Amino acid sequence: MRGENDKKKKASKFNLEIILGFLVSLFLIGSCLQSDTKSIASHKQIAEKIVELPKEYLYGFDKSTHVFEKVPIKKNQFIANILSNHGIGFSLINTLEQKAKDVFSVTKLRAGKDLVLVKSDECSEAYCVIYEPDRFSYVKYDLRDSVNVEIIEKEVETKIKSTSGIVSSSLWNALAQDTFRDLLVDKMEDALSWSVNFYSVQAGDKFKLIYEEKWIDDEPAGIGRVFGAYYENEKPHYAIYYENEGYKGFYDLEGRPTKKGFLKTPVKASRISSRYNMNRYHPILKRRRPHYGTDYAAAYGTPIRAVGNGVIEIASYTRGNGKYVKMRHDKVYQTQYLHMTRFAKGIKRGVKVSQGQTIGYVGSTGLATGPHVCFRFWKNGKQVDHLRENFPPPDPMKAEELPKFMLVKDEIQFELDRIKIVEDPALTYNEEEDQNSALLAENLK
Ligand SMILES: [Zn+2]
16 A cells, blocks of 8 residues: 555655646747757766765765864854864964955854864864855865865755635734745745735635745755745736746736836837946046946936836935935835936826836936936836846737746646645645655756
């Protein structure tokens, strides 16, 4: 009976791997057109190698021929004390301290963490010292050959997982019980934010998610990409992840971006007179000062338009900005428009505006040499170069791209549809689907 079950389990795992392999190959077709079959083959080889590594090796040393001694770093204890207590001479320790300076200084070692001494057997002297500043990397102080210091990134394994659930109250975020679930809620909102209003979720709403989970040292370490999201209130909503040259992000089942893109420029028929630049020479202040915006030169009085739907947060004046408007588009994005000659009618704090609506007119108020809009893009409260951001295209996908998208879409939708919704009224992992996809997705990067 048990053997029978195991066999079934194996069979279904095999199927899932084939499907995921296929899925991944479709992504590969999308992202690297030329040699998809070749790269899959080599990825498999890489995957096999990496899967074997953690069993036999620790910090790159063969476990069967090395001893790893953990030494906790106590408060106010210097590495020199620890190492000399373990028989390492002061001149070697001194060399280590000097060489470590430019890579990972020993002054950065923290009490409460461990040093790991690598030896060939219990009695011999350590020839390598390991320190893990975080879970993603370790520092290797190799005492052989006049000391070498190196920071090594750990192997990250990617598993494809799914989750599903039924919302039990309108407090969607309250369902998130730990960091990962919190992140998953964020990812779900990100994927579907333009089609589902997450400010008014209802008890009984259903959701499903297929996503990558990053593993380090056989422990979950974070969430990667979301491949598919499903949310059902009065009707079902899908978000399908798809990458192409112009944009990586979410599309609906017809191939329309699930998020509405921003307009490329706040003024029609303008030219960029100065780009976002961390080291710009300011023409008026006559000194180097970062320029956190993109300047669009246009004639006095040219209408300035909102690049996306949103709410006006500020319509005001400062000596530097002149007359300016700042608006919020969603949880993440705000935009700001400087040096206006005047605001458009009705533009003030709290007013809702739609994409393309005129909010003011080009001028040179504040610190400006000539008529232009200094356009500033804020992401999570920080100013970014909007020309370098990965925004959804404002137009639907090109017709010639659609067949490729549809292949990916069919697979993801199929996988989403066959996830059984867990009745447990909380964000619950679907353990049945919790299977290792053997690093395949990792190679999509
Ligand atoms: Zn500017």
